Amino acid sequence: MDAIDYQIMRELQLNAKISMKELASKVFLSSPAVIERVKKLEENGTIKGYQTLIDPEKLDKAITAIVLFETTKCKELYAFCENHPDVLECYRVAGQISYIAKVCTESVHTLEKFIDESMKYGSPSTNIVLSSQENMQIKLTDKLLNQG
Amino acid sequence: MDAIDYQIMRELQLNAKISMKELASKVFLSSPAVIERVKKLEENGTIKGYQTLIDPEKLDKAITAIVLFETTKCKELYAFCENHPDVLECYRVAGQISYIAKVCTESVHTLEKFIDESMKYGSPSTNIVLSSQENMQIKLTDKLLNQG
């Protein structure tokens, strides 16, 4: 895992569908060499997959909320969140609270419904997202790229 | 935006690098027709991009934390988070708290450093992630696919 691998990951993170040829020219290598490196990154699990980013608002999911839970029923809450179509991410955490869910839904009414249902499993505290900055899985900064 | 578009998005979300030919066979259309649909979804912004998923742990970013802030200096905090290499996501929210950041870092020591620095901009409450479920931007359930 050297600096070139980091550069490759940065380019792939910006655009998963970049051609191996173009990627090769960006890192000053031949394309078979780049294909080899990408393959290794896939095999050792560093690259977990390639995903298409969809804009929730275009699908009429206008409201995003971060819901914090105080609960002792983590397993039940986990199952509820996993099966709920509006929960995009959820985290079991150690801290003031014990569970966090990111919900993306149509309206305040569907959000209300979610909150009501979730109350079976814990005490929710809802925070509606006003604006957000969602970048990437990892920020591959120049510093990281240079240190290798 | 019909049921076929939803199906296309689901497949693309699962695997951004699927070939148009294979995608076409999955939705029972010809490949030019699918290419046309994908192009439209890209142009109207429904498809925001194609991203490669990187495993932070493989890059020695062992600790993920959700940090909640009570603050009145949202703009300053926003700028701090945007420029910080360990902040992967941040949200301005309306609720009990006013700002949420997702941090991915090497160790408790680098996390401590982040917390100390962030205290200039607000009062942080740190929740270390024990386990998580991060699926996708949108859950395209069967219900949604059928209703069109």
Next chain:
DNA sequence: ATTGAAACGCCAGAAAC
């Protein structure tokens, strides 16, 4: 106007060096 069919050009993967 929208869909299916064929031809072109380009890329990914394999083999040889």
Next chain:
DNA sequence: GTTTCTGGCGTTTCAAT
């Protein structure tokens, strides 16, 4: 890691509905 080569895919064009 590089160059060469080949098979296959994406893309464009055209014909037909």
